[in-house]
Amino acid sequence: xxxxxxxxxxxxxxxxxxxxxxxxxxxxxxxxxxxxxxxxxxxxxxxxxxxxxxxxxxxxxxxxxxxxxxxxxxxxxxxxxxxxxxxxxxxxxxxxxxxxxxxxxxxxxxxxxxxxxxxxxxxxxxxxxxxxxxxxxx
Numbered sequence: 680x681x682x683x684x685x686x687x688x689x690x691x692x693x694x695x696x697x698x699x700x701x702x703x704x705x706x707x708x709x710x711x712x713x714x715x716x717x718x719x720x721x722x723x724x725x726x727x728x729x730x731x732x733x734x735x736x737x738x739x740x741x742x743x744x745x746x747x748x749x750x751x752x753x754x755x756x757x758x759x760x761x762x763x764x765x766x767x768x769x770x771x772x773x774x775x776x777x778x779x780x781x782x783x784x785x786x787x788x789x790x791x792x793x794x795x796x797x798x799x800x801x802x803x804x805x806x807x808x809x810x811x812x813x814x815x816x817x
Contacts, residue, residue: 722748 680688689695701709726748733740733747738759744752 686695730741730747740747740752740755743755746752
């Protein structure tokens with residue numbers, strides 16, 4: 680006896696329960712949820728594609744903003760598209776709270792840092808001295 684025959688025989692004798700079919704509102708909600716999941720996935724795919732295209736064209740937008748689909752990133756991209764390259768005029772200054780703090784302090788945390796990264800290009804760096812050495816040169 681094949682599987683289909685066996686199942687048909689069980690069904691004829693009333694030994695199988697009917698499968699669950701959710702009510703119409705629940706089916707519609709499931710359909711909307713699946714559709715939303717597809718849209719979210721499609722959006723993520725497009726954002727990743729935009730980021731890859733920007734990286735391929737040597738525009739490192741992800742190094743400047745955390746969300747390349749955010750308002751600041753869109754303003755920067757729109758400025759680049761229109762040909763503006765001057766950072767303040769082009770909107771290259773972010774609109775978020777960190778950027779507002781940088782504008783308020785006239786700099787940023789990077790400028791307040793100590794160490795080799797805070798040196799300007801023209802300054803000669805002093806070589807490190809071993810512990811216990813004096814100022815005498817050999």
